[in-house]
Amino acid sequence: MYQSPQDYTPQAFSKVAPYEMPRPVRRRRKAPFLFLIPLLFFGFMFFGFSYLVSPDPDIEVKPGVGFAAVNGRQAVLVPYERHGSRGMFQLMVRDMFQVRLAAADPATGEVLWDVQLSDELIWDAQVLAAGDRYAYLATGSGLVIVDLHDGAVVAQGSEIEGIGGSYVAAPSAYGYDAANRRVLAMNATGAVLALPLDAVAATPTDQATTAVWIATLSARPSSSPATANKAALGSGDVVEVRPRPAGGPGSVLVRVGADGGETQLGETAFHNASIVLDGGTAAGAAAGHVLVKHNRSVNDIGTELSSVSLTTGAVTGSLAVDSSPQRAVTRADGTAVVAAGDVLATAGADGRVVAVTIGATDFLGNPS
Structure with a gap:
């Protein structure tokens, strides 16, 4: 049928309903986090629940405590044993048996730092003395020098210059000469060496010092009554x-x-x-x-x-x-x-x- 030109004007086209493309049907996907629920539940049971039901590790403070100034604060240095792990995570990443050293403020109870020294089951440690920078411990692995700033081990055993491989792995071989403010060490040859406070290298002592200290450092330690x-x-x-x-x-x-x-x-x-x-x-x-x-x-x-x-x-x-x-x-x-x-x-x-x-x-x- 014939249509006049007026039928093709823009006004005429505006009266025609526009063509609409069909909308695609979206498929509903399951939330991805649902697959994580079993994993999270297992993680909680394996790590979290085991932590909740496990007892705290056994703590025993060793007798060899001492005093030092730590970062401008008066502190007590406390060697202690920590046996056991609480929960599976600690069991996997921490040593079961630890001997540690903590620095604590006795006035406030605040622990300033706490570091591990050993992972052996039987290992003794006692504080001999402390200077301005370092503290000295007599241990089952010989003499140990720690930094008072953060408790980091500076040198120990054979690493100590002047002692080296002739070190003695027994606490009784080390002592403190308070009158002269120095740590004394007996080596495997029977020589007595000295480390002035805040020194990290040992030097031989004179014959008079050796004669006085050799018997003390050679004797088995005797525990005095508390x-x-x-x-x-x-x-x-x-x-x-x-x-x-x-x-x-x-x-x-x-x-x-x-x-x-x-x-x-x-x-x-x-x-x-x-x-x-x-x-x-x-x-x-x-x-x-x-x-x-x-x-x-x-x-x-x-x-x-x-x-x-x-x-x-x-x-x-x-x-x-x-x-x-x-x-x-x-x-x-x-x-x-x-x-x-x-x-x-x-x-x-x-x-x-x-x-x-x-x-x-x-x-x-x-x-x-």
């Missing part, structure tokens, strides 16, 4: 544990002056009590207190540490521990630090007795 019923106070006085004058269970503390005069320190009765020693002196005496190890009560044989004021006789602080003290050391300001099993206890001038947490780790097994 507690006693009687201890010096450093002023000519002594403190003693005695039965209660009126009878009954428990003991009391008595201070005996240099002139023979006696004063009972308070009325508190301690059961199965003894005085914690720093050498032959009562631990804490420099700060005006005496530390006592005793049963928690007449019916509880668990161990407790208590601080008793030498002025008033009052008990100023107590801390329950799981083991008897192994060693106590006293800092120049009078702060006493006591190693007792898995606990590092500190007693300051205020008389409080608090525990410093050593050996805490995060999920990955890193010190926290």
Whole structure:
């Protein structure tokens, strides 16, 4: 049929419905993360659940603690054992048996650094001395020098210049000459070598020094008692544990002056009590207190540490521990630090007795 030209004008075309292309049908795909659910569940059960149900590793503080200045802060250097791993991740990437060294602030309890020294099951370590830069440890692998900034091992055993392959892998072969501020080492030939504090190389000593120290460094180490019923106070006085004058269970503390005069320190009765020693002196005496190890009560044989004021006789602080003290050391300001099993206890001038947490780790097994 004939159409006029008007039928082909733009207005006419605008009246025609536009042609629409058919839309493709999209297929719904399953979310890719659904395939990860079994893997995530396995990861949680293998790593996370094993961490949740596993106990913390066993921690035991070694007796050979010492003091040092770490990055401008007064700290205690604590060698300790860490046995076991919490969870499968730690079991895979961490050593089951570790001997570590931690630096902690005894006033705040903050751990400044914590490093591993050994992965051996039986390995001894004790702090001999510390300078401004380095600390020196006598260990089952010989002498170990660590950087006080971060605890990194600077040299050990045969790596120490001047000692080399003639080193002795026994803690007893090393000592500290406090009068001359130097670490002494006996080598396999019987020579005595010296390292002044903050030195990393050993040099031979003179014959007089060798004659004095050779017997000490050759002898088997003898453990001195950590507690006693009687201890010096450093002023000519002594403190003693005695039965209660009126009878009954428990003991009391008595201070005996240099002139023979006696004063009972308070009325508190301690059961199965003894005085914690720093050498032959009562631990804490420099700060005006005496530390006592005793049963928690007449019916509880668990161990407790208590601080008793030498002025008033009052008990100023107590801390329950799981083991008897192994060693106590006293800092120049009078702060006493006591190693007792898995606990590092500190007693300051205020008389409080608090525990410093050593050996805490995060999920990955890193010190926290």
